[in-house]
Amino acid sequence: MASIDIQTVRKSFGAFPVLHGVDLTIQDGEFIVLVGPSGCGKSTLLRMIAGLEDVTSGDIQIDGKRVNDLAPKDRDIAMVFQSYALYPHMSVADNMSYSLRLRRSAKEKIASAVGGAAVKLGLEPLLERRPKALSGGQRQRVAMGRAIVRQPKAFLFDEPLSNLDARLREQMRAEIKKLHGDLRATSIYVTHDQIEAMTLADRIVAMHGGIVQQVGSPLELYDRPANLFVAGFIGSPGMNFFEGRYLVSGDHADMRLPSGTTLPIRKRDGLESGSAATLGIRPEHVILADTGALEAAVDLIEPTGFGIIMHVTVHGIPMKIFTQDRRMLTPGPAVRVDLPQNRLHLFNGEGKRVD
Amino acid sequence: MRSKPILTVLHRLAILAYVVFALFPLFWLLKVSVTPNDLLYSEGVRMWPSRTTFEHYSFVIAHSAFPTFFKNSLIVAGSTAVTVTILASLAGYALSRFNFRAKYWIVALMLITQMFPLVMLVAPIFKMLSPLGLTNSLPGLVLVYTAFNVPFATFLMQSFFDGIPKDLEEAAMIDGATQFVAFRQIILPLTLPGIAATLGFVFTAAWSELLFALMLISGNDASTFPVGLLTFVSKFSVDFGQMMAAGVLALIPACLFFLLIQRYLVQGLTAGAVKG
Numbered sequence: 001m002a003s004i005d006i007q008t009v010r011k012s013f014g015a016f017p018v019l020h021g022v023d024l025t026i027q028d029g030e031f032i033v034l035v036g037p038s039g040c041g042k043s044t045l046l047r048m049i050a051g052l053e054d055v056t057s058g059d060i061q062i063d064g065k066r067v068n069d070l071a072p073k074d075r076d077i078a079m080v081f082q083s084y085a086l087y088p089h090m091s092v093a094d095n096m097s098y099s100l101r102l103r104r105s106a107k108e109k110i111a112s113a114v115g116g117a118a119v120k121l122g123l124e125p126l127l128e129r130r131p132k133a134l135s136g137g138q139r140q141r142v143a144m145g146r147a148i149v150r151q152p153k154a155f156l157f158d159e160p161l162s163n164l165d166a167r168l169r170e171q172m173r174a175e176i177k178k179l180h181g182d183l184r185a186t187s188i189y190v191t192h193d194q195i196e197a198m199t200l201a202d203r204i205v206a207m208h209g210g211i212v213q214q215v216g217s218p219l220e221l222y223d224r225p226a227n228l229f230v231a232g233f234i235g236s237p238g239m240n241f242f243e244g245r246y247l248v249s250g251d252h253a254d255m256r257l258p259s260g261t262t263l264p265i266r267k268r269d270g271l272e273s274g275s276a277a278t279l280g281i282r283p284e285h286v287i288l289a290d291t292g293a294l295e296a297a298v299d300l301i302e303p304t305g306f307g308i309i310m311h312v313t314v315h316g317i318p319m320k321i322f323t324q325d326r327r328m329l330t331p332g333p334a335v336r337v338d339l340p341q342n343r344l345h346l347f348n349g350e351g352k353r354v355d
Numbered sequence: 356m357r358s359k360p361i362l363t364v365l366h367r368l369a370i371l372a373y374v375v376f377a378l379f380p381l382f383w384l385l386k387v388s389v390t391p392n393d394l395l396y397s398e399g400v401r402m403w404p405s406r407t408t409f410e411h412y413s414f415v416i417a418h419s420a421f422p423t424f425f426k427n428s429l430i431v432a433g434s435t436a437v438t439v440t441i442l443a444s445l446a447g448y449a450l451s452r453f454n455f456r457a458k459y460w461i462v463a464l465m466l467i468t469q470m471f472p473l474v475m476l477v478a479p480i481f482k483m484l485s486p487l488g489l490t491n492s493l494p495g496l497v498l499v500y501t502a503f504n505v506p507f508a509t510f511l512m513q514s515f516f517d518g519i520p521k522d523l524e525e526a527a528m529i530d531g532a533t534q535f536v537a538f539r540q541i542i543l544p545l546t547l548p549g550i551a552a553t554l555g556f557v558f559t560a561a562w563s564e565l566l567f568a569l570m571l572i573s574g575n576d577a578s579t580f581p582v583g584l585l586t587f588v589s590k591f592s593v594d595f596g597q598m599m600a601a602g603v604l605a606l607i608p609a610c611l612f613f614l615l616i617q618r619y620l621v622q623g624l625t626a627g628a629v630k631g
């Protein structure tokens with residue numbers, strides 16, 4: 001187990017910059033999730049920690065020791081690949097014991113480590129099989145098993161569940177969480193799936209365009225997204241946004257939408273009256289009420305079983321509402337809604353949160 | 356496919372026609388090799404002689420220099436195949452996995468070497484090998500064949516390596532292997548089909564090469580079998596029976612070789628074609 005320190009790390013492929021100075025300190029035993037849309041540089045950052053990509057500039061430290069120039073094998077980390085990368089010509093047991101055999105561990109130690117991992121992951125009946133005789137979920141387990149047979153300083157996961165079907169993904173997600181609970185190993189987990197990020201992480205690192213947008217606990221990111229990107233990325237269905245102008249009159253404030261409608265909001269310091277701003281509210285926080293201040297034309301109803309996603313238009317602006325009120329399955333042409341002030345997020349012209 | 360039996364039949368017939376067309380010369384080789392000399396011209400064109408004999412075979416084996424030619428060919432083709440395959444595996448892996456500064460130029464250079472007609476190169480190569488004492492010797496032939504086969508074999512091996520996901524050796528390196536250990540223990544075993552294909556390709560190329568064998572070797576001691584076949588052509592006649600018998604014998608190692616590697620070869624050719 002170890003802490004990992006990433007200091008202003010940059011990465012370019014040729015002249016093409018991919019990471020623009022990432023700073024991140026990971027505590028011993030922490031489960032960190034790197035989340036962001038495809039192509040934002042998550043895998044690149046992970047591979048740099050693993051030693052599979054050179055660091056263009058900046059430092060990476062594992063356990064206080066600079067590892068920029070160490071080969072992957074000398075960093076003592078384990079990694080689970082999206083493709084699983086199982087060795088096709090080796091049995092499951094040999095796949096799992098490969099790292100120990102390379103280290104010339106004693107036979108009994110290998111046997112007990114492989115046996116222990118196999119029990120943890122339910123792989124005992126499969127130990128003699130070749131990877132190609134396994135299902136996707138079983139392969140995934142073998143990949144996990146290969147990582148946990150030794151006690152590395154850290155576990156790295158690169159979208160380990162994205163090749164599984166939804167049900168299996170859910171199940172493995174819970175197992176990974178349980179495994180982390182048992183092993184308490186420093187883990188860095190890359191995913192583009194915000195549900196995985198929310199459910200697994202001690203802390204989430206939200207990335208976009210090679211820049212870290214926000215670091216914090218899942219609920220911090222959900223409750224107080226630092227900018228428009230995080231606000232839109234975390235949560236499902238995604239947050240509703242209204243662009244407009246922030247206007248102060250006396251000790252209260254309004255958002256004026258392009259349609260001319262004004263929405264009363266809490267006054268904030270640090271935002272000048274008249275400046276462009278964006279208002280955000282999560283679909284689950286919109287209140288449906290006959291006395292609501294706004295009229296919303298209903299466009300589409302999506303029942304999910306658990307609830308209902310309503311697509312509506314408010315003053316020409318599309319919006320989503322999430323409700324568990326089954327009467328909304330047949331809502332009529334329009335509904336009235338309220339946007340409660342304490343649920344509103346405000347972002348300035350650059351997209352940064354203002355409180 | 357299954358819905359149109361007519362199409363299937365036509366398809367099979369087309370394949371049959373092709374196979375017959377391709378194998379007919381081999382059949383003729385076999386036929387002439389067992390035809391007694393006195394029947395060779397007297398019977399006209401027949402599919403099979405009225406009487407067969409193995410006298411050509413026994414003569415070729417017992418009374419000609421053919422066993423020497425055969426042994427020489429085996430040495431030359433075998434050494435060339437092994438040497439080329441080792442070099443091509445290493446070079447192909449480097450081209451597939453590493454980025455280095457001169458890569459583009461090395462590839463271009465290797466392609467250029469494939470553009471010259473070999474005939475142009477006979478004289479300069481003879482000029483170079485002669486002071487080194489490598490003319491009229493088997494190592495000289497191996498050297499020349501290796502040089503000519505490495506570029507193509509390298510490209511062939513590269514395409515096999517390209518078909519193996521990079522993740523595998525990265526996983527191995529994280530597991531604690533150096534890049535070379537990952538290459539040897541993980542990648543190489545997965546490239547066996549490619550290695551078999553390369554071995555087979557180079558072996559047959561070296562086995563049947565005539566031009567350089569003819570130009571660089573004089574005298575029976577170091578002759579390979581394609582050159583040796585020419586000894587059956589005398590000033591006044593061609594001994595077809597013996598020549599064909601020698602030809603049939605020469606086919607045996609190539610056939611054995613392909614039989615040995617065919618399991619890998621079929622996998623390999625398709626794997627190389629689809630390329631991950």
Ligand SMILES: Nc1ncnc2c1ncn2[C@@H]1O[C@H](COP(=O)(O)OP(=O)(O)O)[C@@H](O)[C@H]1O
Nearest residue numbers: 013016018036037038039040041042043044045
């Ligand atoms: N070996 C490479 N050479 C050039 N560009 C690369 C290479 N690897 C990744 N990239 C580029 O870097 C960016 C980030 O890639 P990656 O880290 O894989 O994204 P993510 O994992 O977040 O989807 C992408 O634009 C990708 O095209």
Ligand SMILES: [Mg+2]
Nearest residue numbers: 042043044159
């Ligand atoms: Mg990725």
